[in-house]
Amino acid sequence: MERKKPEKEQVSEWYLKTCKDAELFDYGPVKGTIVFRPYGFAIWEQMQKVLDKMIKDSGHKNVCFPSLIPYSFLSKEKEHTEGFSPQCAVVTHAGGQELEEPLVVRPTSETIMYNSFSKWIQSWRDLPFKINQWANIVRWEMRPYPFLRTTEFLWQEGHTAHASLEDAEKEMKEVLGFYTKFFEEYLAIPVLVGRKTENEKFAGAIYTDSCEAMMIDGKALQIATVHNLGQKFAKVFDVRFQNESGEKELVWQTSWGLSTRAIGGLIMTHGDLKGLMFPPKIAPIQAVIVPIWKTDSEKKDVFKLSQKIYEELKDEDIRVELDKREQFTPGWKFNDWEFKGVPIRIEIGPKEVEQKKAIVARRDNGEKNAVKLDRLEKEIENVFEDIQKNLFEQAKDLLEKNIFEAKDMDEFSKILNDKKGFIKAYWCENLECEQGIREKTKATPRNIPFDEKLKPGKCVYCGKEAKVRPIWAKSY
Amino acid sequence: MERKKPEKEQVSEWYLKTCKDAELFDYGPVKGTIVFRPYGFAIWEQMQKVLDKMIKDSGHKNVCFPSLIPYSFLSKEKEHTEGFSPQCAVVTHAGGQELEEPLVVRPTSETIMYNSFSKWIQSWRDLPFKINQWANIVRWEMRPYPFLRTTEFLWQEGHTAHASLEDAEKEMKEVLGFYTKFFEEYLAIPVLVGRKTENEKFAGAIYTDSCEAMMIDGKALQIATVHNLGQKFAKVFDVRFQNESGEKELVWQTSWGLSTRAIGGLIMTHGDLKGLMFPPKIAPIQAVIVPIWKTDSEKKDVFKLSQKIYEELKDEDIRVELDKREQFTPGWKFNDWEFKGVPIRIEIGPKEVEQKKAIVARRDNGEKNAVKLDRLEKEIENVFEDIQKNLFEQAKDLLEKNIFEAKDMDEFSKILNDKKGFIKAYWCENLECEQGIREKTKATPRNIPFDEKLKPGKCVYCGKEAKVRPIWAKSY
Numbered sequence: 001m002e003r004k005k006p007e008k009e010q011v012s013e014w015y016l017k018t019c020k021d022a023e024l025f026d027y028g029p030v031k032g033t034i035v036f037r038p039y040g041f042a043i044w045e046q047m048q049k050v051l052d053k054m055i056k057d058s059g060h061k062n063v064c065f066p067s068l069i070p071y072s073f074l075s076k077e078k079e080h081t082e083g084f085s086p087q088c089a090v091v092t093h094a095g096g097q098e099l100e101e102p103l104v105v106r107p108t109s110e111t112i113m114y115n116s117f118s119k120w121i122q123s124w125r126d127l128p129f130k131i132n133q134w135a136n137i138v139r140w141e142m143r144p145y146p147f148l149r150t151t152e153f154l155w156q157e158g159h160t161a162h163a164s165l166e167d168a169e170k171e172m173k174e175v176l177g178f179y180t181k182f183f184e185e186y187l188a189i190p191v192l193v194g195r196k197t198e199n200e201k202f203a204g205a206i207y208t209d210s211c212e213a214m215m216i217d218g219k220a221l222q223i224a225t226v227h228n229l230g231q232k233f234a235k236v237f238d239v240r241f242q243n244e245s246g247e248k249e250l251v252w253q254t255s256w257g258l259s260t261r262a263i264g265g266l267i268m269t270h271g272d273l274k275g276l277m278f279p280p281k282i283a284p285i286q287a288v289i290v291p292i293w294k295t296d297s298e299k300k301d302v303f304k305l306s307q308k309i310y311e312e313l314k315d316e317d318i319r320v321e322l323d324k325r326e327q328f329t330p331g332w333k334f335n336d337w338e339f340k341g342v343p344i345r346i347e348i349g350p351k352e353v354e355q356k357k358a359i360v361a362r363r364d365n366g367e368k369n370a371v372k373l374d375r376l377e378k379e380i381e382n383v384f385e386d387i388q389k390n391l392f393e394q395a396k397d398l399l400e401k402n403i404f405e406a407k408d409m410d411e412f413s414k415i416l417n418d419k420k421g422f423i424k425a426y427w428c429e430n431l432e433c434e435q436g437i438r439e440k441t442k443a444t445p446r447n448i449p450f451d452e453k454l455k456p457g458k459c460v461y462c463g464k465e466a467k468v469r470p471i472w473a474k475s476y
Numbered sequence: 477m478e479r480k481k482p483e484k485e486q487v488s489e490w491y492l493k494t495c496k497d498a499e500l501f502d503y504g505p506v507k508g509t510i511v512f513r514p515y516g517f518a519i520w521e522q523m524q525k526v527l528d529k530m531i532k533d534s535g536h537k538n539v540c541f542p543s544l545i546p547y548s549f550l551s552k553e554k555e556h557t558e559g560f561s562p563q564c565a566v567v568t569h570a571g572g573q574e575l576e577e578p579l580v581v582r583p584t585s586e587t588i589m590y591n592s593f594s595k596w597i598q599s600w601r602d603l604p605f606k607i608n609q610w611a612n613i614v615r616w617e618m619r620p621y622p623f624l625r626t627t628e629f630l631w632q633e634g635h636t637a638h639a640s641l642e643d644a645e646k647e648m649k650e651v652l653g654f655y656t657k658f659f660e661e662y663l664a665i666p667v668l669v670g671r672k673t674e675n676e677k678f679a680g681a682i683y684t685d686s687c688e689a690m691m692i693d694g695k696a697l698q699i700a701t702v703h704n705l706g707q708k709f710a711k712v713f714d715v716r717f718q719n720e721s722g723e724k725e726l727v728w729q730t731s732w733g734l735s736t737r738a739i740g741g742l743i744m745t746h747g748d749l750k751g752l753m754f755p756p757k758i759a760p761i762q763a764v765i766v767p768i769w770k771t772d773s774e775k776k777d778v779f780k781l782s783q784k785i786y787e788e789l790k791d792e793d794i795r796v797e798l799d800k801r802e803q804f805t806p807g808w809k810f811n812d813w814e815f816k817g818v819p820i821r822i823e824i825g826p827k828e829v830e831q832k833k834a835i836v837a838r839r840d841n842g843e844k845n846a847v848k849l850d851r852l853e854k855e856i857e858n859v860f861e862d863i864q865k866n867l868f869e870q871a872k873d874l875l876e877k878n879i880f881e882a883k884d885m886d887e888f889s890k891i892l893n894d895k896k897g898f899i900k901a902y903w904c905e906n907l908e909c910e911q912g913i914r915e916k917t918k919a920t921p922r923n924i925p926f927d928e929k930l931k932p933g934k935c936v937y938c939g940k941e942a943k944v945r946p947i948w949a950k951s952y
Contacts, residue, residue, distance in 0.1 A: 026596075029588065030546060033544065038607065063514055066510075088570065094564065096561075
C-alpha cells in the first residue's frame with residue numbers, strides 16, 4: 001500500500017494540525033513559545049537517550065552552566081554579538097531591584113562557558129577538553145513555527161578545546177559522524193553534510209558545517225550544525241594552555257548543537273495523510289496492543305492474553321502500550337494509534353486467543369499478519385527492522401528524486417517553482433551572487449557538500465568561473 | 477576504622493573547599509549562580525535516572541513548559557505572588573524592543589502549567605492528570621551557598637490534578653513514599669517526614685509536607701516538599717472538569733519538587749575529613765581501578781589485567797574508571813579517589829597478576845581485602861551493599877543521637893548552642909510563638925512529624941496547652 005503524503009502546498013497546514021491534534025505540543029502564552037506535551041516530549045527523551053550515549057561514548061562529559069549571562073560577556077566577540085544581540089531576551093531587574101548590568105537569557109553558551117574554560121584549562125594534559133550541555137535556549141523569533149523555529153527551544157550544545165587546528169577538525173569530523181548516524185540510523189532521515197557559506201556560518205565561527213535534510217514539501221531543514229571557532233573566542237576569553245615545551249598557546253575550539261527542531265524534521269519526513277509516522281528506533285511508543293471483544297467472557301480471555309503479551313514485550317524493553325479504554329471501538333483506536341504514528345499495532349480478539357496467535361499490523365504499509373504467539377517477539381523485532389529500513393529508503397528516494405541541477409537562473413527558478421526541490425548550482429563564492437539568488441528566488445545555499453569531485457563550472461548567477469557547487473533550497 | 481568528620485563549627489569551610497577542590501562546581505559570573513562541572517553534574521544525572529523511573533512508574537509523564545512566564549500569570553494567585561515576586565528575575569526587553577508585558581524567568585511553574593491545564597482537562601476521564609518536568613529555576617538569592625541555595629538551580633517539579641481532595645492526598649502520600657525511598661535507599665539519607673507549619677508552607681498551598689534531613693553539623697536541610705494546592709489555583713486558572721453526573725467541578729491539585737540541593741545534602745551527610753563519600757547506588761563513579769607497577773614488563777601485565785577487569789565490570793553495568801595516568805604515583809591516586817568519594821578502589825599490581833587476585837579497598841572504613849578474580853564481581857556487589865547499609869546506619873545514628881526534647885526555652889537554647897541538634901518541643905500553633913522562638917534562637921519548626929502518638933503538652937514558648945510537637949532546628 002502506497003502511503004499518501006500531503007500535497008507540497010498543503011504541508012504547512014497538515015503539519016500544524018497533525019502536531020496539535022496528536023498532542024505533541026500546545027502554544028505557550030509568550031509569542032513563539034511552545035509547550036512540549038507528554039507525547040511530544042517523549043520523542044525528545046528518546047532522542048536524548050540515543051544521542052547522549054553517542055556523546056558520552058566519544059569522550060564528552062555533561063555539565064550545566066547558568067542560563068543567565070552578563071551582557072558584557074556576549075559583547076566580547078564582535079561577530080557573535082552582532083549575530084545574537086538582536087535575538088536576546090534581556091533581564092534588567094531581579095530580586096526587586098534594577099540590575100547594575102543587564103543579563104541575557106542564553107541564546108547559546110560559548111561566552112559563559114569559555115569564561116570558565118580559561119580557569120579550568122592550564123596544560124596540554126587538560127586537552128582535549130570536551131563537554132556537552134542539554135539546555136533550554138531563548139532566541140526571540142519573529143516568524144515562529146512549532147518545533148522548527150520557537151522562541152524557546154531545547155538542545156544539546158557540545159563545546160571542545162584542542163591543542164591544534166587539526167585536532168579541532170578531527171573532532172568536527174567525529175561529531176558530524178555521529179550526528180549523521182543519529183539521523184540516518186535512528187531517525188531514518190538522510191542528511192546532506194557539507195560546509196555553510198561564509199554568509200551562513202555561525203556568528204563567531206571561522207566556518208560551520210551542517211547536516212541538511214529534505215522535508216516532504218521539498219524545503220530544506222538545517223538539522224544540526226558543527227562550528228570551527230578557531231582561536232577567536234580563545235583570544236577574547238584568554239583560554240590558553242602550556243604546551244609540552246612550556247610555552248603558552250591559545251586553544252582551538254569547536255561547538256556543535258542539535259535541537260528540538262529535529263522533532264519537526266522527523267514529522268515532516270515521515271508523516272502522511274493518516275498522521276504521524278515514527279521510525280521504531282525513536283518512536284516513543286513502538287507497539288500498541290488493542291484488545292477486541294464482544295461478550296464478557298471474550299473480554300476476560302482477551303484481556304488476560306493482552307496483559308500477558310504486554311508484560312512480555314515490556315520485559316524485552318519494547319516500548320509498548322495496552323489500550324484498555326472501553327469508551328472507544330477497536331476501529332476508533334486503530335485510527336487513533338495510526339494517527340499517532342505508532343509503528344506496530346497488535347490486535348488480540350477471541351479468534352487469536354483460540355488460535356494462540358496475534359495480528360501484527362504495520363503502520364507504514366498497512367500489512368497485517370497473524371503471528372504465532374511463540375514467535376511474536378522475534379517477528380516484532382523483524383518488522384521493526386523492516387519498517388526502519390523502509391522509512392529510510394522512502395526518505396532517501398524522495399531526496400534523490402528531488403535534487404536537480406541548474407545551469408542558469410531560468411532553470412533555477414523553474415525548478416524551485418515547479419518541482420520544489422533542492423538545486424545543485426555552481427557559485428563563484430561572491431556574496432553579491434548569493435544575495436542576488438536569495439532576493440530573486442528566496443533560495444539560500446544550504447551547504448557545499450563534502451567530497452564532491454567537480455570540474456570547475458560557471459556561477460549560476462553571474463556566469464563567472466566557479467569552483468564550488470552548493471545545494472540551494474528554500475528552507476525552514 | 478572510625479571516619480573523622482569535620483567539627484560542627486568547621487563544616488561550612490570544609491564543605492566549600494571540598495566541593496570546589498573535588499571539581500563538583502565552580503562559581504558562575506552572576507552572583508549566586510554556580511556551574512555544575514562534570515563530576516558534580518554526574519551526581520545529578522544519577523539522581524535523575526533513579527527518580528525519573530520512580531516518577532514514571534507511578535504514572536506521571538514528563539513535559540516541558542517555557543521558562544518565560546508573563547508577569548500577569550504570577551500575580552493571579554495572591555499568596556503565590558507575594559511569595560515569589562521579590563525573588564524573580566524579570567525580562568523587560570527582547571528582540572531589541574521593550575516588551576509590552578514583562579516576563580519572569582520561572583521561579584516555579586504552577587501558573588504557566590495550570591493555564592494549560594484549563595485547556596487540557598475537560599472530563600473526569602482526564603483525571604488524575606499527572607505530569608512532571610525537569611527544569612532550571614531562577615530565584616534571586618540573597619545568601620547564596622553552593623548547591624543548597626543558588627540563584628539558579630535544577631529540579632523536578634511534579635504537578636497533578638484530581639477529582640477530589642482525597643485523591644490529591646493519596647497522591648501526596650505516594651510521592652512522599654517514593655521521595656523517602658529515594659533518599660533512604662539510594663542517597664542513604666534518613667529523612668523526617670511531616671507537615672510544615674502554616675507560616676512555612678509553600679506560597680499558594682493549603683498545606684505543605686516535607687522531607688527534612690540532618691546535616692553533619694546538626695543543621696536541618698529541607699530536601700523535598702510536597703504541596704496540597706487545594707482548589708486555589710484551579711479557581712484562578714479556571715481548571716474544571718465535568719464529573720460523571722455532567723456537572724462542572726474545580727480540580728484538586730498537588731505540586732512537589734526535589735532539587736540539586738539534594739547534591740549538597742548528600743555531601744553534608746556522608747563526607748568526612750578525607751573528602752567526599754558517595755553511597756554506591758548514587759555514586760557517579762562506583763569503583764576505580766589503580767594499576768601499580770615498576771618495570772615495563774610489570775606494566776604490560778598489570779595494564780592487561782586492569783583493562784580486562786575494567787571491561788568485565790563495565791559489562792556488568794558497574795560505573796568503573798581505570799586510572800591509567802602515568803604522571804602520578806599510586807599513593808597520590810589513592811588519595812585523589814578517596815577525596816572524590818569513590819566507594820571502592822581496586823588495586824592491581826604484579827603480585828595480584830601472579831596470584832590471580834585483586835585488592836579491594838573500601839572508602840568508608842579503609843578495609844582492604846585480596847579477592848580471587850573469579851569472584852571479584854560478586855564480592856564488589858557485596859561490598860557495595862555493605863557500604864550502602866553502613867552509610868545509612870551512620871547517618872541514622874547521627875540523626876537519632878542528635879534529636880533532643882526541650883520543655884522550656886532555657887533547655888531549648890542550651891541544646892541548640894551546646895549540642896547543635898534537632899529539638900522536639902511542643903507548640904501551641906500560634907504564629908507569635910513560632911516567631912518568638914525564631915527571633916530568640918534562629919531555629920524554625922522544620923515540620924510536624926506524622927504518626928506521632930502524643931499526649932497534649934505545654935507550648936515551649938508561652939506555656940499554653942499544645943497539641944503538636946514540631947521538630948525545631950537551625951536550617952540551611
